[in-house]
Amino acid sequence: MGAVHAKAPPSGTIRDSQPTGIKTTSTPVSKKEENDVKLNIDKLPVRVQRIVVDGLTRTKDDIVIKEIKPLLNAKTFDELVHLSYNAKVKMERLGLFKNVVIAIDVSKDHRENGYEVLFEVQEFRRVDGGIHTSITNNDGSLDFQVKMPNILGRGERFSLDYTVGTKRTHGYGAYFKKPLNNNPDIFFGTTAYQFYGEYPWSGYKQTDRGLAFDLTFPTILGSHNIQWEGVWRDLRALTRDTSFSVREQAGHSLKSSLKHTFTIDTRDNLVLPTAGMLWRTSQEYAGLGGNVEFAKQDGMFQWNTSLPLDAIFQMSLAGGLMRTLDPNASVSISDRFFLGGPLTLRGFNLKGCGPHSHDNALGAESYWLAAAHLYSPLPFRPGKGRFGELFKTHFFINAGNLCNLDFNNLGASFQDFATNMRWSYGCGVVLCMGRIARLELNYVVPMRVQKGDKANPGLQFGIGIQFL
Amino acid sequence: MQNLSYLYNIPLFQPPTSSKTIGKTWGYYHARNHKNNLSATQRSIIRTLLSATIFSPSTIWFQIEKDRLSFKVLEMALVADALQATIGASEPWPDDVLLFQQYKAEQITLPDCTQCLAVEAFLRMCGLRFNVKCKTNAEEMSPSGKVPFIQAGPYLVSEFDPVVGFVGRKGFSLSRDMSDTDRSEMRAYMSMLENILGNAELYMAWLNPEISKEVTKPRYGCSYPWPLNWVLAWRKQRAVIARLTANDWSSKSVEEVTEEVHTCCLALSEKLDKKKFFFGDSPTELDALVYGHLYTLLTTKLPGGPFTSVIREFQNLAEFCKRVDSAYFSD
Known part of the structure; x- marks a missing residue:
């Protein structure tokens, strides 16, 4: 913020000078011949004498005091406005208030350079709720939520x-999140949940009951998340026709795992970015108690760049590797990697690549996936600047592979990994829905298909939040 | 119910609307009261139902009130089992049949053990090739959620009656040469076994505080890590209690249960008399089932378990168990 141009109001009333909610009352200036005065308030010395926060009911004093205390050290008016604004943004991001309006006024006792600041805060309702629909990969669901923001102040x-999902999935959960050290970017979360899901591509259903604790904190490079999760999984065959290889894995398992996720996200949009990159890697170690033991490494990278004529080039890479740490057991089907689907390896059915047994996808312990997209606006630009911006046409080529690595013969395994790959290309239309989900209608030509894969040449429709 | 009655062309007498109307099973009724007051038509319908092996005796429940008879079919999954088995009937007995059950030494509980042993005895009596495969998750793998089950080619058949039905369709039966009267009598005894000994075993294993705490629950949960071991055992116990409550067994005292077992053994002992098997010189399904139950009860050492002494009172039953054991389980 540079110079603030204040216009002395004819009647001396308060009015909004900025859309951010800062109200400034012009300082009393000596009446000049012109009504308009240009006043450089950058260097205007101030001494904050009083700060009033109005509207606090359940928010604790200490957290508010901590946020507004820096204001007392403001030396210039510019600094004061800055600090007030920062305090407002931070308190809103901490989830303390729904809205904060700042009013800066000269102090009542008319001391020299004396100011007082008034924060008019509006707290959230104690209990709020809502019903909304959400989309996970090729599955829609209806979510009922009751939330208690700022519950402890x-x-x-x-x-x-x-x-409740469309594919007979249903679940409930409780989530608690607490910012640490008054920093909205560092928070501790805990959740308890139960979720029932059906996985028809693999012919099983599973009930998960779990408890998780996680800590999220930023570093100069990116954001880290460390999570411990304990989950009891009850896996059952979905139908009588479920493959015996899947049925064999039925039963109860208890996974206790520690997972670290590292994310750098500089994209300007989650669904159709025009610039920026996403880097996400995660390491999971299961085996802190429980009867599931494995180590898993997963990662993805996405890079976007704008080209002339509003075109965008996007490149994505993903890969993962896991290994059982229990010599007597292999990794369960619910922990394995799967590949294929209308938003990942296009041209194949959902989880349609890799080892199958009687039409049930068995998954594998490693995969890689790469995709390149060239996005451009719709031909003839209908609805330009309005709804037309939600649509893009794209040309893509994607390749990937999914297989089990033989750790005793890594060289040959990796060679297999590269030579037995699947790839496809095609074009289609992408629709961005609600800034997080994506809908695609593509015409795809699968070029290399391996035995057992379920290819889906021609038109393919996909909807979801994860894509490559 | 509508579909079934159409499928088998059996007239339904006022189908019960709630599961609360479950009364005594006919087999139980038959064994306890020979002066049954069923009409000839009713008896013939019941016999039709029972001899159509598509149903197992324990899946049909009858209620007799005055001159009305109502029945309901339980566990439709078993009917599906049998139907699937019918489809697979034309193929011969495969070489790689596996009998899945839990680990005998560490894991299996008393009621499950009797079932597994009965199925194993039946298959051995039929002279069929099979291998026993122990899996800690056999119960969850089973299509009906109960052990044991057999895998024959693509078919999975679980529990005693469906296995008997499946094997029968492959051309092996222990009761083929029996008269209709004998066969229905055998079914009555089998039903009595399941309803008295089956419930008594569940009662002893899960409701007796000492046995459930010291033996059954630790065994049931032995293959799981803490805290799943006690959560799953507790869940199973609750399910068993619910089942026994519906049968009016959970309110019985140990003495009453022992008395029921005694009555059952008395009936079996009288039927067996001095014969080699229950129906003459060759074994039947009933022999397999009796062996499964009695051998397990005789050989399992439970704290304060009173059944062993009850069964030992009947010398011919103990000898029968030894005879079957040496004839079919000698390898």
């Missing part, structure tokens, strides 16, 4: 969810 947030 320091930005803690508690929510209860109930989800």
Whole structure:
């Protein structure tokens, strides 16, 4: 913020000078011949004498005081406006208030350079709720949520969810999140949930009951998340026709795992970015108690760049590797990698690549996937600047492979990995839905298909939040 | 129910609307009261139902009130089992048949053990090739959620009655040469076994505080890590209690249960008399089932378990178990 140009109001009333909610009252200036005065308030010395926060009911004083205390050290008016604005943004991001309006005024006792600041805050309702629809990969669901923002007065947030999906999936969960050290970017979360899901591509159904604790914190490079999860999984065959290889894995398992996720996200949009990159890697170690033991490494990278004529080039790479740490057991089907689908390896059915047994995808312990997209606006630009911006046409080529590595003969395995790959190309239309989901209608030509794969040449429709 | 009655062309007498109307099974009724007051038509319908092996005796429940008879079919999954088995009937007995059950030494509980042993005895009596495969998750793998089950080619058949039905369709039966009267009598005894000994075993294993705490629950949960071991055992116990409550067994005292077992053994002992097997010189399904139950009860050492002494009272039953054991389980 540079110079603030204040216009002395004819009647001396308060008015909004900025859309950010800062109200400034012009300082009393000596009446000049012209009504308009240009006043450089950058260097205007101030001494903050009083800060009033109005509207606090359940928010604790200490957290608010901590946020507004820096204002007392403001030396110039510019600094004061800056600090006030920062305090407002931070308190809103901490989830303390729905809205904060700042009013800066000269102090009542008319001391020289004396100011007082008034924060008019509006707290959230104690209990809020809602029903909304959400989309996971090729599955829609209806979510009922009751949330209690700022439940303990320091930005803690508690929510209860109930989800019913289209594919007979349903689940409920409770989530509690607490910012640490008054920093909205560092937070501790805990969740308890139960979820029932059906996985028809693999012919099983599973009930998960779990408890997780996680800590999220930023570093100069990116954001880290460390999570411990304990989950009891009850896996059953979905139908009588389920392959015996899947049925054999039925039963109860208890996974206790530690997972670290590292994310750098500089994209300007989650669904159709025009610039920026995403880097996400995660390491999971299961075996801290429980009867599931494996180590898993997964990662993805996406890079976007704008080209002339509003075109965008996007390149994505993903890969993962896991290994069982229990010599007597292989990794369960619910932990394995799968490949294929209308938003990942296009041209194949959902999870349609890799080892199958009687039409049931068995998954594998490693995979790689690469995709290149060239996006351009719709031909003839209908709805330009409005709904037309939600649509893009794209040309793509994607390749990938999924197989089990033989750790005793890594050289040959990796050679297999490269030579037995699948790839396809095609074009289609992408629709961005609600800034997180994506809908694609593509015409795809699968070029290399391996035995057992379920290819889906021609038109393919996909909807979801994860894509490559 | 509508579909079934159409499928088998059996007239339905006022189908019960809720599961609360479950009364005594006919087999139980038959064994306890020979002066049955069923009409000839009713008896013939019941016999038709029972001899159509598509149903197992324990899946049909009858209720007799005055001159009305109502019945309902339980566990439709078993009917599906049998139907699937019918489809697979034309193929010969495969070489690689596996009998899945839990680990005998560490894991299996008393009621499951009797079932597994009965199926194994039946297959051995039929002279069929099979291998026993122990899996800790056999119960969850089973299509009906109960052990044991057999895998024959692409077919999975679980529990005693469906296995008997499946094997029968492959051309092996122990009761083929029996008269209709004998066969229905055998079914009555089998039904009695399942309803008295089956429930008594569940009662002893899961409801007796000492046995459930010291033996059954630790065994049931032995293959799982903490805290799943006690959560799953507790869930199973609740399911068994619910089942026994529906049967009016959970309110019985140990003495009453022992008395029931005694009555059952008395009936079996009288039927066996001095014969080699229950129906003459060759074994039947009933022999396999009796062996499964009695051998397990005789050989399992449970704290304070009173059944062993009850069964030992009947010398011919103990000898029968030894005879079957040496004839079919000698390898």
